[in-house]
Amino acid sequence: MATEKTLKARSPRGFADRSAADIRATEEMVAKIRAVYERYGFEPVETPLVEFTESLGKFLPDQDRPNEGVFSFRDEGDDDSSEWLSLRYDLTAPLARYVAQNYERLPKPYRSYRLGWVFRNEKPGPGRFRQFMQFDADTVGAASPAADAEMCMMMADVMEALGIKRGDYVIKVNNRKIWNGALDGLGIASAKHLTVLRAIDKYDRLQLGGVRELLGRGRKDESGDFTPGAGLEPETISEIERLLAAKEIDVLSGAKTNVNQLDVLEGSRLTVNQAYRTGLDEVRAIASHCVSAGYMTDRITIDPSVVRGLEYYTGAVFEAELLAEIPNEKGQPVVFGSVGGGGRYDGLVGRFMKENVPATGFSIGVSRLQAALSALGKLKTAVGSGPVVVLVMDKARTGDYQKMVADLRAAGIPAEMYLGDSGMRAQMKYADKRDAPLVVIQGGDEKAKGIVQVKDMREGKALAAGVADHETYREARLGQGEVPEGELVAAVTRMLGRAP
């Protein structure tokens, strides 16, 4: 194949390759999450990665420029017609399209889960990719707060299934209607609502002081960049702070209960506003379901600072937050924060139908959660997870080596014959890179004696890594060494600790 120039091997920024360890860790996580979703009666469904751009709609936060946020391209039809297609930016907008398209056929309420890649045409950064994985669960066709409560309880169960201890995470609940009503009730112009909500959304990162600046004149960050504020009056800011005070009640310590949080929200003069009242009633109903099932308040709590960025939410909003401190890129321990979220989007399916269809859901950021679990040491790979490697000591005898490999494979043991063109030293190095548990060697001397050498590669590695003691590999050490040719499979089986 003639090529004019040598290309540089590179990937577009924000698109990452995944190693075997990454993939296996994701699979382990995903299996645990799926088991919880299935226990809650959700069933899988998948939509394609490409949709009509108009089907997806424009619900991403901070989309000030056209063409920002999604990857789009034109689809040329046969008849010179063309339409815009986009890579999906989440798994919710495609679900709405799917449900509308299959409405008559689907059971209602329709409970589904969906795992897949989503794409954001944004500036990538550390831990921020343009292709990342989400794992969502949604109930479409149920207006009941019981459906929202179930989402929150299920996410709590997911966190625990992943090995995150109770108290090291929290599922936070709020309702968009509370803030919509509050801002209206405070006489804040609609045009300013988004700026105010974005300020509130930054509570966890900037604390009350930072939010206060953003609600007022503005805030200068450490780098000296200035973010203009919403320009609210001091008394308006105070009223917002009074609502946020509910957040400050540390429910996880057990000192207080959610009743107090509801009391704070209930005590506001804003309860005269209809939307505010409705939002509060819905939060109370969700809390009540969670109390019945025993999930309140050690796993699920009310938090008025939860806003969520996507614009399609219409009522309840949730967020799953890790409270454990995890070292950041600079090695400083920081609270990891959000690993997923969701809420009620009663208008999204209705974009495709004459009637509105209530819906609620939760999305887990798999890639992000995996980074957290990995930092917490919850995802470990065993030493020696590669295949048994049969070395090629005599190139004229590859048929014999091939036969050994075939016998091992037939016994269900991952095995391979070295396929390169190098000496024993390079072959041993290869076996080490492959994380081979055992290496099988048969040179001329061994062949003459009718034996093979089986060498254990794990013990030294595991001891060096400090992940096992000598006892772990006792069986293997006893088996190591010369083995009669005909007993290779039995010896390897025993050394790997497999059932024969």
Added chain:
Amino acid sequence: MATEKTLKARSPRGFADRSAADIRATEEMVAKIRAVYERYGFEPVETPLVEFTESLGKFLPDQDRPNEGVFSFRDEGDDDSSEWLSLRYDLTAPLARYVAQNYERLPKPYRSYRLGWVFRNEKPGPGRFRQFMQFDADTVGAASPAADAEMCMMMADVMEALGIKRGDYVIKVNNRKIWNGALDGLGIASAKHLTVLRAIDKYDRLQLGGVRELLGRGRKDESGDFTPGAGLEPETISEIERLLAAKEIDVLSGAKTNVNQLDVLEGSRLTVNQAYRTGLDEVRAIASHCVSAGYMTDRITIDPSVVRGLEYYTGAVFEAELLAEIPNEKGQPVVFGSVGGGGRYDGLVGRFMKENVPATGFSIGVSRLQAALSALGKLKTAVGSGPVVVLVMDKARTGDYQKMVADLRAAGIPAEMYLGDSGMRAQMKYADKRDAPLVVIQGGDEKAKGIVQVKDMREGKALAAGVADHETYREARLGQGEVPEGELVAAVTRMLGRAP
């Protein structure tokens, strides 16, 4: 959420949604394929769905028009620069980029498998999608025919792991160099090679007669469309037919052996051509490895009509073919044909490096193979695979129902409370749609007596579908009916035949 108009819920042509049954069937298949790949010592790796367009190169067949074949879009950088990105059209071109980028770090030879979606911007048709799934295995850095032989043996093992009986499939081997050498040796101009190879590639569909027409003046198909031929002289066509005669030796019947096929190729006057000789030697070496391991000729055979469409192949080419007859869209039994293929692409990694890196691989068309297995009845879903559904008989008592569901889930039993707003009849219909194995009912009468009703939904369904006899559900039938409230979990566990 105000929308001006109601959108039509639709997907772009060639992009399909996948149901729970589809997804589960794919998972079952993929797990079986993965187990074989791992047994052969291959490890997983994943590349992103988006690559630089130039990294992918142009190797798709029939790409006469620009922008054809791949989905591409521009990536606007921060500095007004922009580059073309594309959705990957296969899993081989991205692997070449990945290996070149990580060359020093990777074990060599590098054996990997990759599962993922690929995209073709082509005209979709029945069973032909623009997004489909492939599951590839590749060995990069091994020039040895043993690596090619291993690919073929592994694919034979994959077919059998999927339940396809020996004799119902065949792995065919050929070598591009044979045809390159043959066409050169026959004095056919390079410009005509592609037309000739495409004609040969159609052998399975059109038989010898059709190929002969396409090599000569051309061929009119059933619809009356005329395909111009390569315009070869009759004696040149005869020579090509002599090579194709090797294909006609029915190795699977056991009547002949591959030696005969090699004899046919060896007997040609074209052996004076260097490329032809090299190709023949490589095929012989692959065959010899397969003979040693006992895979020849009942599973792997030589077939000179195998060409493969992708342009990056440089030597050996393989194809996995299902020989079983499967009803087509019109209900006529037809040989299903190719479900995967591959070959040696020694130039692809070299596009990114100063040196050439030998490589060989195999790609399984997961979506296509799944269609075949499904038609062959190899993928079946059990009746009653949905969750236990707890009906809401009294809306004031959802707390009690929620509690029952929580108890069942805590015992690991998929369960849900009905979340809609309908009467008992609709709820039973819902449970049926969800394929619920059992339904739990507690109205006022039952509550007063301290019992719940557990109803089995599977028996009637299974008997109607003819997939089980009465004996299968004996346990469940005995358990069906009234159960003391406190024994709900135990009763459901027993009825589902789960370990308590």
